[in-house]
Amino acid sequence: MTKAASIDIASVSKIYGKTTAVDSISLKIPAGSYCCLLGPSGCGKTSTLRMIAGHESISVGDIRLGPTVVNDLPPAKRGTAMMFQSYALFPHLDLIDNVAFSLTMAGMTKNERRAKALDMLTLMQMEAYADRRPAQLSGGQQQRVALARALITDPEALLLDEPLSALDPFLKVRMRAELKKLQKSLGITFVHVTHSQEEAMALADLIVVMSDGRIEQAAPPREIFERPATAFVARFMGDHNVISGRSAGGADGLAQLSIPGASTFAAMGTASADNQPLDIAVRTDRVRLGGPVTKGLGFTGIVSNIEYRGATVKITCDGAGISDFTAIISDKAFFATTVSVGDAVPLNWDAGDAIVLGRLDA
Known part of the structure; x- marks a missing residue:
């Protein structure tokens, strides 16, 4: 895998017409850490993630991945990969071709990309299902395939938009343990959006609590738990x-x-x-x-x-x-x-x- 990237968000805002979704936030996410953006619906966490990914433009401010300002770079040139809430798997393709899709677009030969896709499915313990299609899989299995597809490009940072929200409570607990184990083994930076306090506490090295487009507190889980910075954090946690x-x-x-x-x-x-x-x-x-x-x-x-x-x-x-x-x-x-x-x-x-x-x- 490639090296992990630090992420530096400097005075970033996202404005839609007269609505400010993200209001001049600044945040440093250390390379190789697991960061959870946490808050209620509409707090700006997904807009922040999408700006890091390049799926939303930045209205004001800069985002750096490592030493590079990425404001004007397309998603494919940023060194990030994004796993969407819906997983967005192609129903007509088998798992090998789903995972290898970005390599197909990059022009890699069929044998090379299929071999690399099988390696990623093996990492996710899904190699036995390589010739199946997404509809033949459980929710947890589909999540593993979506992760494999995101990671096949060797990103420096993996961005996850509420990846566990579609799973039942028992599977959520199991899959968050697998996510943490995967992040530690790969050593890359994970940025994970969630509205679940329990999920953030279980996964994160750094929790960023957001409200109304602003950061209320950014700290390790124990500090968030023992010393909430504001009344909002104390109530929300x-x-x-x-x-x-x-x-x-x-x-x-x-x-x-x-x-x-x-x-x-x-x-x-x-x-x-x-x-x-x-x-x-x-x-x-x-x-x-x-x-x-x-x-x-x-x-x-x-x-x-x-x-x-x-x-x-x-x-x-x-x-x-x-x-x-x-x-x-x-x-x-x-x-x-x-x-x-x-x-x-x-x-x-x-x-x-x-x-x-x-x-x-x-």
Whole structure:
């Protein structure tokens, strides 16, 4: 395989008429890394991927693959390959000819391209199906063929547009393990668009969380999980509760947040100017039920919902100025209590499990 390419996106925007799909984003993706562009529908992640691929023009800014600015290069000249969400296999061709199609267009001889296509199918453990057509394959098998076709050009970066979205949940888990293994064995750069937080956490070296055409946070999975940069990231990833209010000063490394008519809360971080809007995040899996409520680090809530999840139980509570506050506790801890919907329960956490969140416009 060829070497991996770093990708440098510098102040890139994509504008459709009066709509800005991607708003002046900058991002460096290291060579040989697995990067997931993550966010809800319409956040700009697919437009960003298509600009890297050359399937969308760049309105403003530059994209570099390695040392080369690729803005004006056609897709075939960029050193990238793209695997589309639909797989886009040719129904009338067998797998060999599907995989070898780009080599046919490049003028490679029939024997050479068929030999290389069979090598790629062998890499994907699909050589036994070489003479079949796509309609005779399962979804997971079609995905492997689409991967083989993308990789046959020896790209420096592979671009994947929601490649697992058409698969059933069990197959998704299996195929993401295969994708990670494949990326590590090939050593090339993968850029993978997804709206699944679980998928991004499982696959990525670098997660880029996007919203409204902008990057909210770009960081390794553990940092995204433990230290979300903004309220959007904390809410979207789902592992933190967000409490919004106004700054009420701070001391000893703790900022104070005040909610009118409710409690004052403490969180690790620097307080903004008094009475300015402030968001803090509290880890859902660090919230404890029961015991005395610690000032600034807890409140008494009314249980609004309980979801049993096997090893854990999700308990949702409402309090004064706070709604849908979540605690994730072990099934053992839950069944040792008698908590029911409608009960008033004390909720507590440690100072280290609450952090001050930044703001994208700051």
